[in-house]
Amino acid sequence: MKSKGQPENRCQEENRMNEASVPNGPATVGVIGGGRMGAGIAQVFAALGSRVVVVESGEEAATAARQRIADGLAKAAERDKLDERPEVVLERVTLVEDVTGLPGHAELVVEAVPELPELKVEVLIGAEAVIGADTVLASNTSSLSIAELSAPLARPERFLGMHFFNPVPSSKLVEVVTPPQVADDVVGRVTGWVRALGKTDVVVRDSPGFATSRLGVMLGLEAIRMLEEGVAGAEAIDNAMELGYRHPMGPLRSTDLVGLDVRLAIADYLHSTLGERFAPPQLLRDKVAAGDLGRKTGKGFHDWS
Structure with a gap:
């Protein structure tokens, strides 16, 4: 397995020697998936001082993942949110092309692949x-059942949900999702790591949509229905929630940021598990079919071009 981003002769022994250099944080972290969420998770742990191994298949995808992390670190430095030079932090990040490249001594591995x-x-x-x-294994899923994901695992007591929010570096929340079989010490370690990142943990019981997606999707779907019915325009609906209820971002802008395809997938799952109140509006399906997925495509409920 060829690694990218660090010398071939850097070994596990050196990584272990650096474990004491990350107060209250994991010395070594694995992140599976180098997309927007995975890159953000890798960035914040690398900035904390952890050595991070990111799994992304294919040279092109791995290069793109590394660039996302580099860009994120540069933006953090511009906002004076980074204690070290971006290039110094980036040296702690390694790209590998398969999960077999994950270090066996990692304290935490976070899965961040599509839903x-x-x-x-x-x-x-x-x-x-x-x-x-003893490694803690976590999923960054925003809605899928942690218990169902853990069913085929040999050590389900070491597995839980770590639901980061986009954009990961600036978001202050991590939803820690606890299935019935997870060990108490795992929850304690994970909440400690979340706080070491400067974020706030919200511990919730494993249930469809958890707390955040369940509430956020419900509000977003109703906003889409209002737009579909001609109650108000997208800008007016978002402004109503931002100014009237002090939401930092309106439900339609939030949907654009998350991605309309992602929100539709979550809504379909919640519809199948929680009933008709989560049925996706036809307008959402139409926009996804047309490729209007939000900020990532330049157009969703708002124009991001």
């Missing part, structure tokens, strides 16, 4: 086979 249960289960099983028995 497809079969894909998540596949990568989680693969990761568990190479990490240590």
Whole structure:
């Protein structure tokens, strides 16, 4: 397995020697997936001082993931939110092309692949086979059942949900999702790491949509229905919630930021598990079918071009 971003002769022994250099944080972290969320998770742990190994298949995808992290660090430095030079932090990040490249001594491995249960289960099983028995394994899923994802795992007591929010570096919240079988010490370690990142943990019981997605999606779907029915325009609906209820971002702008395709997938899942109140509006399906996915495509409920 060829690694990218660090010398070939840097070994696990050197990584272990650096464990004491990350007060209250994990010395070594694995992140599976180098997309927007995975890159953000890698960035914040690297900035904390952790050595981070990011799994992203294919040279092109790995290069893009590394660039996302580099860009994020540069922006953090511009805002005076970084204690070290971006290039110094980036040196702690390694890219590998398969979960077999994850370090066995990692204290934490976070899965951040797309919201497809079969894909998540596949990568989680693969990761568990190479990490240590004491490693905490987490999923960044925003709505899928943690208990169901853990069903095929050999050590479900070491597995829980760590739901980061986009954009990860500036978001202050991490939702820690606890299935019935998770060990208490795992929850304690994870909440401690969240606080070491300067973020706030909200511990919730494993249930469809958890707390944040369940509430956020419900508000977003109703805003889409209002737009569909001609109650008000997108700008007016968002302004009503931002100015009237002091929401930092209106529900339609939030949907654009998350991605209309992502929100539709979550809504479909909640619809199947919680009933008709989460049925996606036809307008949402139409926009996804047309490729208007929000900020990432330049157009959603607002124009981001």
